[in-house]
Amino acid sequence: MSTSADALDSQKTAAEVKIRVRNLDAYYGSFHALKNINLDIPSRAITSIVGPSGCGKSTLLRCFNRMSDGIRGFRVKGEIRLDGGDILGRGVELTQLRKRVGMVFQRPNPFPLSVFENVVYGPRVHGEENSRLADLVEKSLRATDLWDDLKDRLGQNALSLSAEQQQRLCISRLLAVEPEVLLMDEPCSALDPFATSRIEVLMQELKQDYTIIIVTHNMQQASRASDYCGFMWLGELVEFADTPTIFTKPRNPRTEGYVTGRFG
Amino acid sequence: MDRPPNERLLLKGKRRIIETLLETAVRSSAFVVIGALVLIFVFVAKEALPLFTSADVHKEVTLWTMVRPQENGEFVWQPVSEKPKYSILPLAVGTLKVTLVALLIAIPLAILAAIFTSEFAPQLLRELIKPVVELLAGIPSVVIGFFALMVVATWLQDAFGFVFRLNAITAGIGLSLAVIPIVYTVAEDALSAVPQAFRDASTALGANQWQTAWRVVLPAAMPGVFAACVLGFGRAFGETMIVLLASGNAAMMSFDPRESFRSFSATIAAELGEVVYGSPHYHVLFFIGAFLFVITFFLNLAGHWYVDRLRARLEGKLKA
Ligand SMILES: Nc1ncnc2c1ncn2[C@@H]1O[C@H](COP(=O)(O)OP(=O)(O)OP(=O)(O)O)[C@@H](O)[C@H]1O
Ligand SMILES: [Mg+2]
Numbered sequence: 001m002s003t004s005a006d007a008l009d010s011q012k013t014a015a016e017v018k019i020r021v022r023n024l025d026a027y028y029g030s031f032h033a034l035k036n037i038n039l040d041i042p043s044r045a046i047t048s049i050v051g052p053s054g055c056g057k058s059t060l061l062r063c064f065n066r067m068s069d070g071i072r073g074f075r076v077k078g079e080i081r082l083d084g085g086d087i088l089g090r091g092v093e094l095t096q097l098r099k100r101v102g103m104v105f106q107r108p109n110p111f112p113l114s115v116f117e118n119v120v121y122g123p124r125v126h127g128e129e130n131s132r133l134a135d136l137v138e139k140s141l142r143a144t145d146l147w148d149d150l151k152d153r154l155g156q157n158a159l160s161l162s163a164e165q166q167q168r169l170c171i172s173r174l175l176a177v178e179p180e181v182l183l184m185d186e187p188c189s190a191l192d193p194f195a196t197s198r199i200e201v202l203m204q205e206l207k208q209d210y211t212i213i214i215v216t217h218n219m220q221q222a223s224r225a226s227d228y229c230g231f232m233w234l235g236e237l238v239e240f241a242d243t244p245t246i247f248t249k250p251r252n253p254r255t256e257g258y259v260t261g262r263f264g
Numbered sequence: 265m266d267r268p269p270n271e272r273l274l275l276k277g278k279r280r281i282i283e284t285l286l287e288t289a290v291r292s293s294a295f296v297v298i299g300a301l302v303l304i305f306v307f308v309a310k311e312a313l314p315l316f317t318s319a320d321v322h323k324e325v326t327l328w329t330m331v332r333p334q335e336n337g338e339f340v341w342q343p344v345s346e347k348p349k350y351s352i353l354p355l356a357v358g359t360l361k362v363t364l365v366a367l368l369i370a371i372p373l374a375i376l377a378a379i380f381t382s383e384f385a386p387q388l389l390r391e392l393i394k395p396v397v398e399l400l401a402g403i404p405s406v407v408i409g410f411f412a413l414m415v416v417a418t419w420l421q422d423a424f425g426f427v428f429r430l431n432a433i434t435a436g437i438g439l440s441l442a443v444i445p446i447v448y449t450v451a452e453d454a455l456s457a458v459p460q461a462f463r464d465a466s467t468a469l470g471a472n473q474w475q476t477a478w479r480v481v482l483p484a485a486m487p488g489v490f491a492a493c494v495l496g497f498g499r500a501f502g503e504t505m506i507v508l509l510a511s512g513n514a515a516m517m518s519f520d521p522r523e524s525f526r527s528f529s530a531t532i533a534a535e536l537g538e539v540v541y542g543s544p545h546y547h548v549l550f551f552i553g554a555f556l557f558v559i560t561f562f563l564n565l566a567g568h569w570y571v572d573r574l575r576a577r578l579e580g581k582l583k584a
Contacts, residue, residue: 067467070467094470095471096470097470098467098468098469102468102469105461105465107461109465110465111465111466111480111483111484112462112483112484113483121466121471121479121480122469122470125466125469125471125475125479126470159577170465173465173469174468174469177469177470
């Protein structure tokens, strides 16, 4: 019983909508991975997506920057609009889309290059002038609280950093291309609890400027760190609401069962 | 702990013995290979040694006379003549000349092909290209040499009007056919070993496929690609048959790639059959052989060591 497109359209949400998803279906070959998803992602807020393994969270996330385009047999139907502009059409410039909608992966994946080269990679790819790079590096590293630790070690290979630093670096690297939306697919699953809570603090700071969508298996994380929450089940978006509602008075019994840990 | 002997444990014991035997067999065959390598080197080195120690040999040739200008200021390799001349410089120049031409052709081609197969080619094409290039490695070098001698030489002469039909360009092209598969295979392995996570990160930042290949994958695989070039160099340096057939075999002291030449390896192949056993010429040829052996051995060693290190770096660090 996912939300219908008409119901959403008539609804007057207080928050500004950053990404609008309508009647979205996705298939891996003949496997129906996303089933008629309708969703409004609010701007400058943290939206979490939860649900059991294999329910399609990553698939949904990867629709927003079209990372799955290269997968053979993958198809999408429906509509996704970013600030009202269609992003699923054929004419969409993928490099530009991904500049606006960036992604942080589950496993920290800095390039095997220096810290500096990691951060300037995106800006260089997008033709940023060399004169701005040093500033961008400082700004991006400051935004993730890495600057003080790393400012004297910018030449160091990024693979030699700790896992948390690597993940922060990946976020810095992303901020350097000045995106609008940050997609995070279980960004803390490779980190210890302390590093995890520090990343959550970081996300709170970042949401002032960015729209954040985070996939997580960690219910505490979803309830602590997100403003809105969607629960997915077997390819459907069962329920979407502000996080307190999802965790205290969900409308759907499946949602309740999952978030209270009774099944999942 | 007085338990009756367990049937299954006994069986395990038997299997254990068989396994130990097999392991010993495998291990000793590895030692046989290493032993053979050492024996070959000892043999070659022993035959080369008199060049340094024998007074008889020194009457005709020393290491010093092999590299220094001869009486008339020339560098001539003429080991069978009234007054034998043993300058190895024309051979060195010839070897370098053809190796350089071969590498200039083979390395860019092989690396571009490797980038194409690992980064751009659709699955199907990749599965076609890899075995075909690897098949190229299986062509006997005498066939490639013959092809260079008969076909490439004619084409080139028709196209550019070379004075010398057989020259370093002709031989270099033939030689590159032998080098390409090695460079390609090792470089392709190195590129494919680059974790997908790097490509994903680059793509997600808005890089296109070229930028990802050029700025992320290639640098990450650079040690392996470099090793591929080193191995290619070793192959070109030691290759005999192609050069023997297509070089013109004139030991001329000329850096011009359009002129005939003679390489170290081809010199040994051409002269060792007729040399007088134990003569200075004989020892000089073995010295050249030992020299080739050492160079190619260490190039190969360095190349493989580099590849292993790259693999460890990419995999180990990511798992941590
Ligand atoms: N490349 C693919 N080809 C075929 N099927 C796929 C592919 N990727 C995912 N799937 C299938 O699509 C479904 C949804 O996968 P997805 O990765 O989106 O799940 P998820 O909710 O992110 O799971 P997890 O919590 O384990 O990350 C799964 O059943 C999975 O088997
Ligand atoms: Mg997932």
